[in-house]
Amino acid sequence: MSDEQRKILDMVEQGIITAEDAARLLKALGDSPDSDSGESAEMPEVPPAPEAPEAPPAESADVSVEINLENFGERIQSAAEGTVRGILGGVKNLLKNLSKGALEVAEAVSREGALSCETIDEDFQAAQAYPMTYPLMDGEVETLRIHWLRGNIDVRLTDEEHIKVTEYSQPGAAQTENRRLNWDDSELSISWNNRDHHGQEQPGPIVHLLVEFPRSSVQDLAEVEIKSIAGTLRLSDLKSEEISLSMVNGKMELSELEAQDMSLSAVNGIITAQNVTAEDLNVSGVNGMMTLEGFCAEEADLNTVNGMITAKGNCGELSLHSVSGIAQTELEKMPEEAEIHTVSGTVSLGLPDDDSGFTVEFNRQSGAFQCDFPLQGELGAKSGEGVYGDGDAEIDAHTVSGLIKIYRV
Secondary structure (H helix, E strand, O other): OOHHHHHHHHHHHOOOOOHHHHHHHHHHHHOOOOOOOOOOOOOOOOOOOOOOOOOOOOOOOOOOHHHHHHHHHHHHOOOOHHHHHHHHHHHHHHHHOOOHHHHHHHHHHHHHOOOOHHHHHHHHHHHOOOEEEOOOEOOOOOEEEEEOOEOOEEEEEEOOOOEEEEEEOOOOOOOOOOEEEEEEOOEEEEEEOOEOOOOOEOOOOOOEEEEEEEHHHHOOOOEEEEEEEEEEEEEEEEEEEEEEEEEEEEEEEEEEEEEEEEEEEEOOOEEEEEEEEEEEEEEEEOOOEEEEEEEEEEEEEEEEOOOEEEEEEEEEEEEEEEOOOEEEEEEOOOOOEEEEEEOOOEEEEEEOOOOOOEEEEEEEOOOEEEEOOOOEEEEOOOEEEEEEOOOOEEEEEEEOOOEEEEEEO
């Protein structure tokens, strides 16, 4: 059983999601880029869910970004204005991080069949015997930009003296006419486009990228931007004013990152981030799973359309939004403000049971609102305002037909 499957089952046992939600997510995991399409795996049994108001089943989102947005637009027309405003903001940020060229490649990959991360990793094992190293570079780096198609990307800090960039690809895929490296005035840019004679992006071969920086060369980073179509992106121990990472189909394995502005987005991938710190943190996805452990932000904006996001950490202001997926955040300290919105999904907010308190204004149409804390105030069936403790933190909770839950940590 994978870690993702175990997290889903644990959430059922805690009453955060229903058995029906868990079954849908487990099925989605079976179709994710991290699954092996050549073998069938037995789905783990989902334990019975605690009694909770039943929400209507969410529609399964298509891999195509355009279809996702079309269905999203149809659903939100009847949604509450406040709920939709927050969710739209997250989706817009996701699309902003995906270039037009990336979407063209995603469509081409979809037509041919998306490669799983296992397939790309197997290719990497064979491709390590065929390295191609660019000329070594010296100097301090202020800007790093990588735009890549298919293959793993690994950015490492070393104790060496030179900046080193290496490609790995099996024989027959090593042509470099469509891949460019540019080192100019403290900016390192590595790009790969694979356009045909009609100017249309094509999937291309699998090429893996290793970028190694001396630790002393990245002390004054201003911007890190990495965009990838398929593969695994590994990045750790990096500090920059701005970090923007986006992926269409694959995995991100991130740790010990710090930035003033940090944006992490994936269409159909898996994001795992440990100990990320930012003044402004934005995490968004369409399908797939996103997990944040030990995040710290002044403002955190966490969004999913039809996937699952779980986060643990601290922030002053929180926006937690879902269309028809599952979004859960546990905070060690009470935030100053929080918005938790959903259309037809499940959104859960875990708060500490200490001397502080909060005021929650909730509104639901045909969905459900649950709170483990005893509330005082005007608590209507469809809407109301409840106060717990000193009532300092302000929470805005809206659902159309999904479930919103506030629980003790």
